[in-house]
Amino acid sequence: xxxxxxRTLFDKIWAAHVVDTLPDGTALLYIDLHLTHEVTTxxxxxxxxxxxxxxxxxxxxLAVVDHNIATDETRRTGIGDAESRLQVETLERNVSEFGVxxxxxxxxxxxxxxxxxxELGRSLPGMTIVCGDSHxxxxxxxxxxxxxxxxSEVEHVLATQTLLQKPAKNMRVSVxxxxxFGCSAKDIVLAIIGKIGTAGGTGHVVEYAxxxxxxxxxxxxxxxxxxxxxxxxxxxxxxxxxTTFDYIARTPYGPKGEALEGALxxxxxLPSDEGARFDREVTLDAHAxxxxxxxxxxxxxxxxxxxxxxxxxxxxxxxxxxxxxxxMEYMGLQPGQRLQDLPVDVVFIGxxxxxxxxxIRAAAAVARGRKVAEGVRALVVPGSGLVKKQAEREGLDRxxxxxxxEWREAGCSMCLGMNPDKLKPGQRCxxxxxxxxxxxxxxxxxxxxxxxxxxxAAALAGKLADVRDWQPKGTA
Amino acid sequence: MEPFRRxxxxxVPLGEPNIDTDRIIPARFLSRLRSVDHAPFxxxxxxRLPGSDDENPAFPLNRPEWxxxxxxxAGRNFACGSSREAAVWALYDxxxxxxxxxxxxDIFRNNAMKNGLLPVALPAEAVADLLxxxxxxxxxxxxxxxxxxxxxxxDGATHGFDVxxxxxxxxxxxxxxxAYTLSLTDEITAFERRMGRENAPP
Numbered sequence: 069x070x071x072x073x074x075r076t077l078f079d080k081i082w083a084a085h086v087v088d089t090l091p092d093g094t095a096l097l098y099i100d101l102h103l104t105h106e107v108t109t110x111x112x113x114x115x116x117x118x119x120x121x122x123x124x125x126x127x128x129x130l131a132v133v134d135h136n137i138a139t140d141e142t143r144r145t146g147i148g149d150a151e152s153r154l155q156v157e158t159l160e161r162n163v164s165e166f167g168v169x170x171x172x173x174x175x176x177x178x179x180x181x182x183x184x185x186x187e188l189g190r191s192l193p194g195m196t197i198v199c200g201d202s203h204x205x206x207x208x209x210x211x212x213x214x215x216x217x218x219x220s221e222v223e224h225v226l227a228t229q230t231l232l233q234k235p236a237k238n239m240r241v242s243v244x245x246x247x248x249f250g251c252s253a254k255d256i257v258l259a260i261i262g263k264i265g266t267a268g269g270t271g272h273v274v275e276y277a278x279x280x281x282x283x284x285x286x287x288x289x290x291x292x293x294x295x296x297x298x299x300x301x302x303x304x305x306x307x308x309x310x311t312t313f314d315y316i317a318r319t320p321y322g323p324k325g326e327a328l329e330g331a332l333x334x335x336x337x338l339p340s341d342e343g344a345r346f347d348r349e350v351t352l353d354a355h356a357x358x359x360x361x362x363x364x365x366x367x368x369x370x371x372x373x374x375x376x377x378x379x380x381x382x383x384x385x386x387x388x389x390x391x392x393x394x395x396m397e398y399m400g401l402q403p404g405q406r407l408q409d410l411p412v413d414v415v416f417i418g419x420x421x422x423x424x425x426x427x428i429r430a431a432a433a434v435a436r437g438r439k440v441a442e443g444v445r446a447l448v449v450p451g452s453g454l455v456k457k458q459a460e461r462e463g464l465d466r467x468x469x470x471x472x473x474e475w476r477e478a479g480c481s482m483c484l485g486m487n488p489d490k491l492k493p494g495q496r497c498x499x500x501x502x503x504x505x506x507x508x509x510x511x512x513x514x515x516x517x518x519x520x521x522x523x524x525a526a527a528l529a530g531k532l533a534d535v536r537d538w539q540p541k542g543t544a
Numbered sequence: 545m546e547p548f549r550r551x552x553x554x555x556v557p558l559g560e561p562n563i564d565t566d567r568i569i570p571a572r573f574l575s576r577l578r579s580v581d582h583a584p585f586x587x588x589x590x591x592r593l594p595g596s597d598d599e600n601p602a603f604p605l606n607r608p609e610w611x612x613x614x615x616x617x618a619g620r621n622f623a624c625g626s627s628r629e630a631a632v633w634a635l636y637d638x639x640x641x642x643x644x645x646x647x648x649x650d651i652f653r654n655n656a657m658k659n660g661l662l663p664v665a666l667p668a669e670a671v672a673d674l675l676x677x678x679x680x681x682x683x684x685x686x687x688x689x690x691x692x693x694x695x696x697x698x699d700g701a702t703h704g705f706d707v708x709x710x711x712x713x714x715x716x717x718x719x720x721x722x723a724y725t726l727s728l729t730d731e732i733t734a735f736e737r738r739m740g741r742e743n744a745p746p
Binding site: 084087088090091092093094096098100107108110111114115124125128136149151152154155200201202216217218219220221223224227228229230232234266267270271297300302366368387390391394484485486493503505506507508511512 | 561564566567577590619624626629672708721722728729
């Protein structure tokens with residue numbers, strides 16, 4: 069590439085991290101921040117130990133427990149499940165042996181790895197950030213290149229602080245105009261996935277742009293980047309701007325003073341240059357996006373809440389027809405059913421997609437002065453101990469509890485069915501998480517993905533509901 | 545890592561698009577080390593009838609002709625979703641050494657390469673043709689030739705596929721990427737000095 073050619077945000081961060089390039093174009097990419105948790109690391113540390121290797125830069129590594137742990141009071145009395153307990157204990161032994169900074173379970177800063185990185189000021193613009201978790205794309209909202217890796221790659225980063233990577237293609241998704249009444253960042257990203265499909269971003273790094281993206285706060289930007297993987301992209305990112313810089317200035321461990329000034333000079337050069345080339349461009353009109361909800365078992369099977377379950381017989385080809393039939397059987401749906409009539413058993417507000425303070429405020433605003441419908445179990449799981457404390461300072465926990473929501477401790481909780489918070493077979497759940505895969509929230513569970521405000525409305529209505537019919541009573 | 549050169553094996557058709565890694569191995573089986581045999585977890589819930597431990601006879605891997613399949617042929621976006629490398633381990637421990645699909649989840653593709661499982665991306669029409677042949681002749685075999693970068697279908701038709709030269713070399717030689725990168729330690733150290741990313745003094 070000629071030195072003067074306009075470059076994208078991705079191109080700039082990539083170029084600043086290439087240690088070496090192989091003849092076939094594979095790059096040895098330097099990694100600035102390696103986030104780790106209990107599930108995808110045991111084998112990686114075991115590999116280091118077996119080979120007598122060290123962690124190359126422990127201080128560029130941060131460990132936390134989030135996937136396996138209980139989010140109720142039992143976390144204080146030990147983990148019930150023997151294998152989960154072993155995984156947490158193994159992480160604690162590994163971080164101690166290898167000198168990796170660790171946030172323990174009962175620390176206020178503990179939380180979902182993708183919530184705490186930005187919140188603590190560890191995830192910063194221009195960085196390369198990896199974690200053995202596909203939703204690492206969340207950190208791209210900071211203007212970083214952040215992506216999920218497997219356990220072999222975790223070991224590779226621990227040992228070398230680098231990864232061998234193929235260059236990705238550039239894709240830009242522009243969302244222009246004002247977001248309509250009742251809609252949020254979650255509705256934007258679900259609409260994007262509905263448009264491009266779950267393989268739409270394969271092989272690409274997506275930059276989200278346009279005035280609807282620029283207008284989002286950092287929490288909203290993280291929600292959008294979080295679900296990049298559901299659109300098939302390895303990473304999603306948003307150019308850093310004043311919103312980003314103001315956010316970083318409020319974090320406990322972000323750079324301060326002269327260090328911040330120096331960093332800002334670089335960060336301001338990061339946004340894509342005018343005329344930078346994107347291999348693929350997609351545009352959406354923000355105003356045309358209505359509150360979204362998924363009905364199937366792939367995030368691309370998403371509709372406005374006013375929609376009805378599709379008819380498989382109207383599908384274009386045999387493979388799609390078979391897939392639709394299978395999804396409907398799993399989800400317990402009939403063609404033509406109104407989404408708004410679907411009763412829910414469980415409501416889950418949480419996960420690395422939607423468990424920040426802004427998400428909890430949105431849910432509490434809808435729940436205030438109202439009651440969860442009879443027979444519905446509704447959980448609110450803050451993304452971190454710090455989010456939980458902030459919510460309690462604002463009285464949001466009281467509003468939610470009075471409405472009948474459970475107020476839990478921080479963790480991945482009911483997003484992924486590997487801790488005590490699980491759906492039972494056949495239960496239907498309105499969930500602010502990111503995946504509606506078969507069995508994702510528990511074997512046989514049925515997931516409908518939606519925004520925090522929509523989830524709160526579903527809890528109150530006892531069925532999927534249009535949040536535009538559930539406007540806040542007074543001010544939250 | 546076990547090298548991969550050629551493979552003649554039974555191929556099982558799993559033609560649905562978007563088969564995710566949660567379906568390949570449910571999360572509740574992710575708390576095990578690699579030394580545990582992961583084969584029993586492969587498609588654990590999909591292989592069983594809902595709410596029971598009995599096998600679902602309709603699931604392709606449960607059919608006698610396909611039980612020993614070492615090649616999986618799938619719809620677009622195979623193994624999308626979670627980064628869990630255990631999805632590769634479950635396939636590998638079952639004996640699967642190659643997956644053919646129009647496209648793959650990016651992280652799965654990387655994980656597969658690092659474990660000696662070859663992901664082969666073919667055009668959607670070719671995959672549809674292969675799926676039809678496998679459905680018509682259960683137990684039919686497919687040949688994969690990595691040095692030549694070809695797949696030969698049961699009807700004898702041969703299709704070329706792309707693979708990055710470095711990945712190909714690693715697979716052919718059973719090369720460990722980490723060992724390769726460690727040979728570049730001086731370059732990494734020089735980069736850290738140049739970019740001011742050395743360890744803070746203790």
